[in-house]
Amino acid sequence: MCSPTTTPENNNDHLVQSSDPNHPANLIPALCAKFWTLGWVTGTGGGASIRSDDLVYLAPSGVQKELMKPDDIYVLSLAAQAQSLDKRQRVYLRSPANYKPSQCTPLFLAAFTKRNAGCCIHTHSHWAVLVTLILETQGAGKDKEFMINNIEQIKGFGKGFGKSGNLGYHDTLKIPVIENTAHEEDLTEFLEEAMDKYPDTYAVLVRRHGVYVWGENVHKAKTMCESLDYLFQLAVEMKKLGLPWVTDIEPTVPTRK
Ligand SMILES: CSCCC(=O)C(=O)COP(=O)(O)O
Numbered sequence: 001m002c003s004p005t006t007t008p009e010n011n012n013d014h015l016v017q018s019s020d021p022n023h024p025a026n027l028i029p030a031l032c033a034k035f036w037t038l039g040w041v042t043g044t045g046g047g048a049s050i051r052s053d054d055l056v057y058l059a060p061s062g063v064q065k066e067l068m069k070p071d072d073i074y075v076l077s078l079a080a081q082a083q084s085l086d087k088r089q090r091v092y093l094r095s096p097a098n099y100k101p102s103q104c105t106p107l108f109l110a111a112f113t114k115r116n117a118g119c120c121i122h123t124h125s126h127w128a129v130l131v132t133l134i135l136e137t138q139g140a141g142k143d144k145e146f147m148i149n150n151i152e153q154i155k156g157f158g159k160g161f162g163k164s165g166n167l168g169y170h171d172t173l174k175i176p177v178i179e180n181t182a183h184e185e186d187l188t189e190f191l192e193e194a195m196d197k198y199p200d201t202y203a204v205l206v207r208r209h210g211v212y213v214w215g216e217n218v219h220k221a222k223t224m225c226e227s228l229d230y231l232f233q234l235a236v237e238m239k240k241l242g243l244p245w246v247t248d249i250e251p252t253v254p255t256r257k
Pocket residue numbers: 043044045046047059060061062063101102103104122184
């Protein structure tokens with residue numbers, strides 16, 4: 001089914017046709033195929049979206065994300081979307097036939113418009129879900145953010161939107177947690193709220209669901225998503241061993257003789 005802005009005759013197919021493996025229409029299927037092997041996008045859940053200047057590339061909804069082809073990709077213009085009178089109506093430059101756009105679309109758009117991200121990844125990783133379940137057992141108040149420090153992989157994270165450099169080993173990484181909703185789109189207002197409350201965050205956990213991670217470009221979003229998944233898995237194993245996620249190890253200054 002095409003959106004009102006496209007017809008089968010004018011579906012801007014050229015926007016998803018490129019021999020460049022780094023073109024977003026080629027990269028989204030390639031990334032999702034890799035993410036599927038990690039258990040991040042199995043059973044049609046999860047996905048990824050890429051922004052290139054004004055254009056946003058999106059997957060269809062409910063498809064096996066590891067089997068997607070460039071021809072399945074939706075393309076949306078942020079400028080056209082901003083000018084649209086009805087903000088809930090999406091303005092697609094290209095709509096593949098017989099599909100609906102990903103339910104994650106408004107959440108991806110939040111990362112692009114509020115954080116100027118170039119890529120946003122949504123996973124249903126077991127580790128992300130388990131971390132939110134562990135936090136849930138700690139009760140209201142303590143269940144709204146995941147915190148960890150003094151682990152080398154924390155250096156895989158940027159300091160925050162508009163800031164240069166990465167977090168250090170002794171810095172505490174904080175990832176907000178929002179509650180799940182019956183429909184993915186309804187998460188948007190809570191994701192945006194979490195972005196406002198945690199202006200430096202590059203990720204938001206969704207309880208009993210997964211995680212959204214974004215970055216300035218594909219490389220940075222992927223690096224942070226991988227680092228975060230590593231930390232979530234580590235945190236689950238640490239919990240089993242009774243080890244705390246946050247410790248007050250003092251920074252040591254090496255003395256040279
Ligand atoms: C079993 S997946 C349920 C929907 C969801 O959480 C998700 O991330 C995938 O949504 P999409 O519309 O992209 O298939």
